[in-house]
Amino acid sequence: MSKTLIVTGGAGFIGSNFVLMLAELRPDWRIVNLDALTYAGNLENLTDVQDKEGYVFVHGDITKTADVERAFDEATKLGGDISVVHFAAESHVDRSIVSGMPFVQTNIAGTQVLLDVSRARGVERFVHVSTDEVYGSLGDTGFFTEDTPLAPNSPYASSKTASDLMVRAAIHTHGFPALITRCSNNYGPYQFPEKLIPLMVANAQEDKPLPVYGNGMNVRDWLYVRDHCEAILRVLEKGELGEVYNIGGNNEYPNIDIVKLILQALGKPESLITYVTDRPGHDQRYAIDASKIRDELGWEPRYTFEQALPLTIEWYQSQDVWLQRIRSGAYREYYAEQYGAR
Ligand code: NAD
Ligand code: DAU
Numbered sequence: 001m002s003k004t005l006i007v008t009g010g011a012g013f014i015g016s017n018f019v020l021m022l023a024e025l026r027p028d029w030r031i032v033n034l035d036a037l038t039y040a041g042n043l044e045n046l047t048d049v050q051d052k053e054g055y056v057f058v059h060g061d062i063t064k065t066a067d068v069e070r071a072f073d074e075a076t077k078l079g080g081d082i083s084v085v086h087f088a089a090e091s092h093v094d095r096s097i098v099s100g101m102p103f104v105q106t107n108i109a110g111t112q113v114l115l116d117v118s119r120a121r122g123v124e125r126f127v128h129v130s131t132d133e134v135y136g137s138l139g140d141t142g143f144f145t146e147d148t149p150l151a152p153n154s155p156y157a158s159s160k161t162a163s164d165l166m167v168r169a170a171i172h173t174h175g176f177p178a179l180i181t182r183c184s185n186n187y188g189p190y191q192f193p194e195k196l197i198p199l200m201v202a203n204a205q206e207d208k209p210l211p212v213y214g215n216g217m218n219v220r221d222w223l224y225v226r227d228h229c230e231a232i233l234r235v236l237e238k239g240e241l242g243e244v245y246n247i248g249g250n251n252e253y254p255n256i257d258i259v260k261l262i263l264q265a266l267g268k269p270e271s272l273i274t275y276v277t278d279r280p281g282h283d284q285r286y287a288i289d290a291s292k293i294r295d296e297l298g299w300e301p302r303y304t305f306e307q308a309l310p311l312t313i314e315w316y317q318s319q320d321v322w323l324q325r326i327r328s329g330a331y332r333e334y335y336a337e338q339y340g341a342r
Pocket of ligand 1: 042
């Protein structure tokens, strides 16, 4: 069925992959992309859809009611029932350690503004994209299930947990038609090169040191971004309102192994590895039990790490202009070039 979707944060890593995927899998859906274009938002990710009929970009901030209203006005003009998929967030743990306030503002206050306007305007469904970091850290064994107690450790994780709780309150108090997803670490095209995999690929390509935190033995559960996007689409279309769905790849690796795989793939020496002071409060291990979304909604990852890590590395190698424009900051000029005169 044709839909009108407001996607927040659609110029970021996962949001842009999601918008590009919808153009392929649901070409008749109309999309309003509401994004503030922070350092992490890059319209160059979306050149393939920017002129597509039924796609509208709204430059706006989810913490500002008027901006969110503007996105709803655009969606209303496009017609049909409106649903929301909410990606917009401050997403980097290290930045949250330096300064927590932007995380409180966007992730908590911004989510509340979006909930309030969505409720006032009426939405069919609202998917809140959250993270496995709300569950805290695991020891050597065990997995996060949807019933694992919330125990976030970083300012980023705590702000995402607070946003999940505001969504929960809207569901419980107002019967708001929301669903929550909690995913493990994503990798793939268009990820901002501050996160582990694109940072290591970019540095290795330039023969720069690869900074590994602590002893490199922290473990993450890696999922290819396309698999995450397909899971979100499944939750949007088939998920039960009010439910939480964990999403993961069942694909655990210590960081140091990932870094070595990247060096091997690029034919670079392990002497580039540089152990640096650990991240304060560094979570030891994340691992997701995704049996609920598999058993109830029939979603499973389609890509193995062995397939998708090489694809990802090749993508960054082939997109050295994209990478260089981000690393130099030049990508920010794109908005002015494209939209300045409009
Ligand atoms: P990202 O940092 O790459 O992109 C965030 C996007 O949100 C950017 O386009 C940015 O401009 C936009 N944005 C930030 N503040 C905004 C505001 N106030 N108003 C409007 N737009 C704003 O993030 P990502 O890695 O794509 O993550 C997207 C979502 O998925 C986040 O909610 C994150 O918590 C969640 N998540 C990420 C991962 C991961 O591994 N990257 C895993 C699980 C969940
Ligand atoms: O688990 C989901 C989360 O995954 C998302 O909610 C976050 O938005 C996303 O950023 C990611 O968080 P992490 O902190 O796990 O990702 P990051 O890429 O920053 O780090 C991955 C691991 O690599 C972590 O153990 C820290 C380590 N690391 C990271 C960087 C940037 C290094 O050793 N060196 C580095 O330079």
